[in-house]
Amino acid sequence: IIIIIIIIIIIIIIIIIIMAYSYSTSVIGIVIFYDALREWVAIESDSSNVLKRPDLHHMMEKAAQKLRLMGGMVELVDIGQQELPDGQTLALPKVVTAQFGSDPNKRTVCIYGHVDVQPAKMDDGWATDPYNLTDINGNLYGRGASDNKAPVLAWIHAVEAYQALHMELPVNVKFIIEGMEETGSNGLEDMIVAQRDIFFSDVDYIIISDCGWLSRRPALTYGTRGNCYFFAEVIEGPKQDLHSGVYGGTVIEPMTDLIGILDTLIDPNGKILIPGIREAVAPLSDEEWKMYQDIQFDLENYKNKIGVDQLMYNSKVDLLAHMWRYPTVSIHGIQGAFSDHGTKTVIPAKVVAKFSIRQVPNMDPAVVKKQVTDYLHLVFSKRKSPNKLKVTMVIGAKPWLADTQDPVFEAGKAAIKRVFNVDPDLIREGATIPIARTFQDVTGKSIIMMPIGGFDDGLHSQNEKMSRYNYIEGTKYFIAYLHEVSLIKKTSV
Numbered sequence: 001i002i003i004i005i006i007i008i009i010i011i012i013i014i015i016i017i018i019m020a021y022s023y024s025t026s027v028i029g030i031v032i033f034y035d036a037l038r039e040w041v042a043i044e045s046d047s048s049n050v051l052k053r054p055d056l057h058h059m060m061e062k063a064a065q066k067l068r069l070m071g072g073m074v075e076l077v078d079i080g081q082q083e084l085p086d087g088q089t090l091a092l093p094k095v096v097t098a099q100f101g102s103d104p105n106k107r108t109v110c111i112y113g114h115v116d117v118q119p120a121k122m123d124d125g126w127a128t129d130p131y132n133l134t135d136i137n138g139n140l141y142g143r144g145a146s147d148n149k150a151p152v153l154a155w156i157h158a159v160e161a162y163q164a165l166h167m168e169l170p171v172n173v174k175f176i177i178e179g180m181e182e183t184g185s186n187g188l189e190d191m192i193v194a195q196r197d198i199f200f201s202d203v204d205y206i207i208i209s210d211c212g213w214l215s216r217r218p219a220l221t222y223g224t225r226g227n228c229y230f231f232a233e234v235i236e237g238p239k240q241d242l243h244s245g246v247y248g249g250t251v252i253e254p255m256t257d258l259i260g261i262l263d264t265l266i267d268p269n270g271k272i273l274i275p276g277i278r279e280a281v282a283p284l285s286d287e288e289w290k291m292y293q294d295i296q297f298d299l300e301n302y303k304n305k306i307g308v309d310q311l312m313y314n315s316k317v318d319l320l321a322h323m324w325r326y327p328t329v330s331i332h333g334i335q336g337a338f339s340d341h342g343t344k345t346v347i348p349a350k351v352v353a354k355f356s357i358r359q360v361p362n363m364d365p366a367v368v369k370k371q372v373t374d375y376l377h378l379v380f381s382k383r384k385s386p387n388k389l390k391v392t393m394v395i396g397a398k399p400w401l402a403d404t405q406d407p408v409f410e411a412g413k414a415a416i417k418r419v420f421n422v423d424p425d426l427i428r429e430g431a432t433i434p435i436a437r438t439f440q441d442v443t444g445k446s447i448i449m450m451p452i453g454g455f456d457d458g459l460h461s462q463n464e465k466m467s468r469y470n471y472i473e474g475t476k477y478f479i480a481y482l483h484e485v486s487l488i489k490k491t492s493v
């Protein structure tokens with residue numbers, strides 16, 4: 001009996017030691033992850049604010065240094081200058097490239113991410129300082145936490161995990177990290193073209209983790225919409241703003257012309273009225289309909305999340321289809337309009353409408369530009385206004401769509417199954433990641449989007465966050481993916 005008791009005590013002690021060890025290592029792991037994200041979020045790398053450009057340069061240096069310390073072959077690639085509206089120029093943040101391993105017998109993956117952020121200030125309505133990562137109930141709040149600093153770090157931690165365990169990386173891993181994503185990835189396309197036969201020559205797959213899940217269920221993303229962004233200016237009206245009491249009723253008002261033509265873009269049921277746009281859209285196949293049907297998505301949750309009682313469509317399939325694979329027109333604003341508090345009785349002399357049309361297969365931004373311009377001029381001419389209309393397309397980003405049968409998606413599904421023990425949703429993204437299509441067109445490589453962001457992370461909004469769960473489990477998922485993607489080689493070579 002004494003011997004049995006001693007054995008039981010020894011077993012209990014061993015169990016306690018193992019539990020204490022695993023707890024302390026997981027705590028250390030969490031602290032390391034947390035500290036890394038805290039340090040990155042603390043840098044106000046807002047690419048839209050020229051005054052923050054030194055912070056952005058610092059952010060790129062910091063990312064490069066992190067990869068250097070891990071033993072990566074790192075370069076900071078100069079991508080030139082940005083031309084500002086006032087004609088001045090400003091150095092673009094360098095693009096960080098890094099490489100871990102160059103074994104020709106292994107697959108090579110290239111991780112794309114960005115470390116610039118959208119603007120954020122307390123006055124916008126943040127509950128905590130946007131640049132001081134704050135942990136509340138398992139959520140890490142801070143600007144850029146989800147978009148895109150934690151996902152970039154999660155990929156870095158995945159490589160670190162192999163290193164910490166003294167395990168050989170199963171694939172060669174490259175990184176391409178930019179600092180201008182939030183303002184249109186200036187300079188990156190030229191860099192990709194220039195590096196096509198150099199940096200990208202041995203890359204098999206390009207991975208982007210710059211989007212989110214649709215629900216609590218992990219997802220793989222196989223498509224994004226593009227975007228054509230227009231300015232419609234009504235000009236050559238009065239030479240300056242006028243008093244509406246004194247001049248109202250005597251002049252043909254630019255704002256009335258503008259509102260009149262804007263109202264002809266889309267009807268109240270969401271039907272785009274510009275001839276040719278709807279006709280170009282690839283039809284919804286039965287297979288696609290079935291895929292949407294199987295996706296976990298709750299319309300009531302969605303309504304609650306955005307705070308509306310009624311949506312444009314009442315069925316899940318219709319809603320998802322209009323979110324991902326049909327075009328839409330959004331009117332964003334009117335420059336020159338009176339928009340302040342108060343009751344200024346002004347007739348604005350010159351107004352510029354900003355609107356955009358999300359692009360889907362098989363739309364072509366060059367064709368859309370002509371369709372929109374011709375249509376608006378026709379509608380405007382019918383008004384017989386003495387004012388002039390000028391239409392310009394300032395962004396023309398194409399949609400991206402991947403083949404979900406590509407082995408790169410099978411590897412993603414297997415990694416999700418391994419870590420989360422569920423089959424992922426295969427989803428599309430209504431927003432635009434212009435560089436995805438550039439990667440596809442320029443390099444010809446397979447692209448996959450592997451989000452780890454939550455559906456409620458508040459990207460670009462107040463109180464952006466990344467949950468601890470998604471950050472940590474997301475890192476495990478990336479570790480598993482590097483393994484799964486290496487198996488593609490074994491079966492197909």
Ligand SMILES: CC(=O)N[C@@H](Cc1c[nH]cn1)C(=O)O
Pocket residue numbers: 227229395397430431432433434
């Ligand atoms: C991911 C994301 O939010 N992308 C932006 C990019 C964009 C498109 N047109 C202008 N900017 C988006 O709005 O989709």
